[in-house]
Amino acid sequence: MSHIKIQLKPRQVEQLQEVCQSFNNKPGELINVLHKAQSIFGYLPAEVQEVVAKELNLSVAKVYGVVTFYSFFTMQPKGIHPISICLGTACYVRGAEKVLDEFKRLLKVNVGETTPDGKFSISCLRCVGACGLAPVVTIGEKVYGRVSPDGVKDILKEFE
Amino acid sequence: MESIKITIDKKIIEVPKGTTVLHAARQLGIEIPTLCYFNLGDMNIENKPGGCRVCVVEVEGRRNLAPACVTECTEGMLVNTHSIRVLNSRRTVLELILSDHPYDCLVCAKSGNCELQSLAQKLGIREIHYEGEKSTYRKDTSPAIIRDIDKCIMCRRCEMMCNDFQTVGVLSAINRGFQAVVAPAFEMNLDHSTCTYCGQCVSVCPTGALTEVDHTRKVVNALADPTKTVIVQTAPAVRAALGEEFGLEPGTLVTGKMAAALRQLGFDFVFDTDFAADLTIMEEGTELLDRLTRHLNGDTSVKLPILTSCCPGWVKFFEHNWPDMLDIPSTAKSPQQMFGAIAKNYFADKIKVDRKDMVVVSIMPCLAKKYECTRPEFAVDGNPDVDYALSTRELAHLIKQANIDFLSLPDEDFDNPLGESTGASVIFGTTGGVIEAATRTAYEVFTGKKLEKISFEELRGLENIRHATIDFNGLPINIGIAHGLGYARKLLEDIKAGKSEFHAIEIMACPGGCIGGGGQPYNHGNSDVIKARQTALYKEDIEKPIRKSHENPFVQKLYEEYLGKPMGEISHHLLHTHYFDRTNEVIIDE
Numbered sequence: 001m002s003h004i005k006i007q008l009k010p011r012q013v014e015q016l017q018e019v020c021q022s023f024n025n026k027p028g029e030l031i032n033v034l035h036k037a038q039s040i041f042g043y044l045p046a047e048v049q050e051v052v053a054k055e056l057n058l059s060v061a062k063v064y065g066v067v068t069f070y071s072f073f074t075m076q077p078k079g080i081h082p083i084s085i086c087l088g089t090a091c092y093v094r095g096a097e098k099v100l101d102e103f104k105r106l107l108k109v110n111v112g113e114t115t116p117d118g119k120f121s122i123s124c125l126r127c128v129g130a131c132g133l134a135p136v137v138t139i140g141e142k143v144y145g146r147v148s149p150d151g152v153k154d155i156l157k158e159f160e
Numbered sequence: 161m162e163s164i165k166i167t168i169d170k171k172i173i174e175v176p177k178g179t180t181v182l183h184a185a186r187q188l189g190i191e192i193p194t195l196c197y198f199n200l201g202d203m204n205i206e207n208k209p210g211g212c213r214v215c216v217v218e219v220e221g222r223r224n225l226a227p228a229c230v231t232e233c234t235e236g237m238l239v240n241t242h243s244i245r246v247l248n249s250r251r252t253v254l255e256l257i258l259s260d261h262p263y264d265c266l267v268c269a270k271s272g273n274c275e276l277q278s279l280a281q282k283l284g285i286r287e288i289h290y291e292g293e294k295s296t297y298r299k300d301t302s303p304a305i306i307r308d309i310d311k312c313i314m315c316r317r318c319e320m321m322c323n324d325f326q327t328v329g330v331l332s333a334i335n336r337g338f339q340a341v342v343a344p345a346f347e348m349n350l351d352h353s354t355c356t357y358c359g360q361c362v363s364v365c366p367t368g369a370l371t372e373v374d375h376t377r378k379v380v381n382a383l384a385d386p387t388k389t390v391i392v393q394t395a396p397a398v399r400a401a402l403g404e405e406f407g408l409e410p411g412t413l414v415t416g417k418m419a420a421a422l423r424q425l426g427f428d429f430v431f432d433t434d435f436a437a438d439l440t441i442m443e444e445g446t447e448l449l450d451r452l453t454r455h456l457n458g459d460t461s462v463k464l465p466i467l468t469s470c471c472p473g474w475v476k477f478f479e480h481n482w483p484d485m486l487d488i489p490s491t492a493k494s495p496q497q498m499f500g501a502i503a504k505n506y507f508a509d510k511i512k513v514d515r516k517d518m519v520v521v522s523i524m525p526c527l528a529k530k531y532e533c534t535r536p537e538f539a540v541d542g543n544p545d546v547d548y549a550l551s552t553r554e555l556a557h558l559i560k561q562a563n564i565d566f567l568s569l570p571d572e573d574f575d576n577p578l579g580e581s582t583g584a585s586v587i588f589g590t591t592g593g594v595i596e597a598a599t600r601t602a603y604e605v606f607t608g609k610k611l612e613k614i615s616f617e618e619l620r621g622l623e624n625i626r627h628a629t630i631d632f633n634g635l636p637i638n639i640g641i642a643h644g645l646g647y648a649r650k651l652l653e654d655i656k657a658g659k660s661e662f663h664a665i666e667i668m669a670c671p672g673g674c675i676g677g678g679g680q681p682y683n684h685g686n687s688d689v690i691k692a693r694q695t696a697l698y699k700e701d702i703e704k705p706i707r708k709s710h711e712n713p714f715v716q717k718l719y720e721e722y723l724g725k726p727m728g729e730i731s732h733h734l735l736h737t738h739y740f741d742r743t744n745e746v747i748i749d750e
C-alpha cells in the first residue's frame with residue numbers, strides 16, 4: 001500500500017483527542033469517533049488512525065479493520081472539489097459511464113484518487129435522488145444535471 | 161445454578177444455563193464438527209465468532225439452522241445434529257470454503273495437521289460444485305512466521321489470540337466481503353509490525369495460512385558439510401512434546417530417544433539447552449540477589465521487581481510497549497543465546513574449531529527463537545551465536561525424513577560438557593518453572609541454608625496470573641508469575657503505576673509457558689495436552705539426581721575454568737545483553 005508519512009497539525013490532534021474524550025474514550029465508540037475524525041481531517045490517514053487507536057485503547061489493526069470495512073471511510077485525501085458521478089440505474093442507462101470516463105481522461109486520475117495538485121478527486125455513488133436530471137454529477141455542494149461527455153470540459157473550467 | 165433439560169439426537173441431557181448446544185452435545189459424546197471454533201478453556205482462550213457455519217444443527221420450531229457453537233441451550237430444546245438438511249448445509253458450506261482455497265495439499269506445510277483437510281475427509285467431499293474466482297494475496301515472510309493468506313478461511317482464531325489473549329494487536333480482519341483478509345494495520349509486513357513472533361497465531365491456525373519459517377533444509381545441508389562442526393541444543397519443553405509427533409500419548413518424556421535420534425541425524429555434539437538454563441539461573445539468580453541486597457541496604461536507584469528475560473516473545477513485547485522501563489528485565493540472555501555464546505566461544509576454543517566452522521542448531525518449542533537468533537547483538541562479525549532454531553515440529557520432520565524409527569530407539573545421554581543439567585533447568589519449560597529454579601538457587605545462596613523441600617508447589621499451576629510469598633529466612637520474597645502476554649501486560653501496568661509489590665516476576669508469552677509454545681506439536685484446542693506436558697516436566701525434575709542449578713558440576717567447572725564468577729567480566733560480556741526501544745521501528749510500507 002502506498003503511503004506518504006504526514007505530519008498532523010497539533011491543533012487538529014488536540015481536537016481529535018477532545019472528540020475521543022467526548023465519547024469517554026470508549027472502544028465501542030470507534031465508528032462515531034472515526035466519523036468525527038474524518039470530518040476534522042477530510043480523510044483518515046494512518047497517523048489519525050494511530051491517534052484514535054491510542055485514545056480508545058484499541059490496536060491500530062482493529063481501527064484499520066473498521067476503516068477498510070466501511071466504504072464511507074477513506075484513507076485518500078479528497079480534492080478541494082470532490083467530484084461524484086452517479087452510477088445509479090437511471091444515470092447509468094443515460095450514459096454516466098461515458099461522463100465518468102471523460103472526467104478520468106481530463107483529470108488523469110482514477111476513481112478514488114485525487115489530482116496531484118489536490119484540486120479534484122473522483123468518486124462514484126449510487127443515486128442522489130435526482131433521476132429526472134440523469135446523468136447527474138455533484139461537485140462539492142453543486143449539482144449538475146443532464147451532463148454529457150462533451151460538457152465535462154466546461155464544468156471543470158468553472159473551477160479554474 | 162439453574163439447569164436446563166434438552167434433547168440432542170434423541171438423547172436427553174441436563175446442563176447448566178448458558179451451556180452451548182456444542183458443549184451439551186460433546187457431553188453426550190456427540191461430536192458436532194467445527195472449524196472456526198477453538199477452545200483452550202482452562203487458559204481462558206476461546207474463539208467462537210459463529211462465522212464458518214460448519215457446526216449448524218436443526219432446532220425444532222426454529223426456521224433457520226443454528227450454529228451449535230454460539231447457540232445456548234433452552235428448556236425443552238429438541239436438536240438434531242444430522243438431519244438431511246443439516247448434512248446438506250454443512251456440505252455446502254464446506255464446499256464453498258474449499259472453492260476459494262488452493263488445492264495444493266500435497267505440498268502444503270500443514271498437510272496432515274490441517275483441520276480443513278480433516279473436515280473435508282470426514283464429510284467425504286469428493287467434488288466441489290462451486291467454481292468461481294479465488295482470492296489471492298501476497299505472501300508475507302518474516303524471520304519466524306509465514307503468512308499465506310490464500311489459505312485463510314477467516315476463522316479469526318489468530319485474531320483472537322493476537323488481540324484478546326496476547327494483546328499484541330497485530331492481526332485484524334480488514335477490508336470487506338471477498339476482499340476481506342487478516343492482516344496487520346495498513347497491510348504492512350509482519351517484520352515491520354509489533355509482532356512478537358510468539359507463534360500463537362500459528363498454533364491455532366486451522367489451515368496452512370500461518371506457518372513457521374522452515375529451516376530443516378539448511379540444517380540438513382550443514383550436517384552434510386564435512387567442514388562444519390554441527391552442534392545441537394534442545395530446549396526443556398521439547399522432550400515433553402516431541403513424542404506426540406510419533407503417536408505417543410501427550411506427556412510422554414522422550415529425552416533419551418531424542419538424544420539418540422539427534423546423534424543418528426549426524427550432529428557432532430548433542431547438547432542440552434538445559435545446561436544453559438542452569439547457567440541462566442546462576443546469572444539471573446545472582447542479579448536478583450544483587451538487586452535485592454542493594455534494595456535492602458537502602459539503594460534507591462535499584463529497580464525491582466526483576467523480570468525474567470528467557471522468553472524472546474516477551475522481550476520483544478516489552479521493548480515495543482515499555483521503552484521507558486528497559487532497565488527492569490534481567491540482563492541475562494535467554495538459555496538459547498547463552499548456549500550459543502558458550503558454544504561458539506568456550507567450546508569452540510576447547511575443541512579448536514573456528515566459530516565460522518561451527519554451526520549451532522537449537523530445537524525449540526518456540527517460533528520467536530527463530531527471530532531471537534537473528535538479532536544482530538547475538539552475532540560476532542555477522543556470525544550468529546545460534547545459526548538455526550528449529551521447532552519441535554521441524555525436528556519431528558527431520559527424524560521422519562531420515563527413516564529413523566523413533567519409537568524403537570534406545571535411550572541415550574547428552575554429550576558433555578554442555579549436556580549436563582539439573583531438575584531446575586528441566587522445569588524452565590513450564591510456566592512458573594524459571595522462577596522456581598531461580599528460587600531454589602537464590603534461597604540457598606541468600607540464606608546459606610540447604611532447602612528442606614526443593615519443590616515449590618505454591619509457584620505451580622496454570623492460572624494465568626499467580627503469586628506467592630517465599631520465606632527467605634524471615635525475609636518475605638514476593639513472586640509473581642504470568643503466562644500469556646495479555647496477563648503480563650496487567651502486571652507491567654501495575655509496575656508502571658507503582659502498585660507492584662513483587663520482587664521478581666516470571667513472564668512467558670505462551671499459554672502454559674514453553675510447553676504451549678508456538679513451535680510445539682499442534683494441540684487442536686485440547687488443553688489436556690498442555691497439562692500432560694507440564695506433568696511430564698515436573699516428573700523429570702523429581703527423577704533428576706541434582707535439582708538445583710548451582711549444583712550442576714559442569715556449570716561449576718565452567719565458572720572455575722572460564723567464566724570466573726556470575727556477573728563477572730566474562731559473564732557480563734557473553735551471558736548478558738541489553739534491550740532496545742522499538743517504538744519507532746514500526747514501518748508503514750511505502
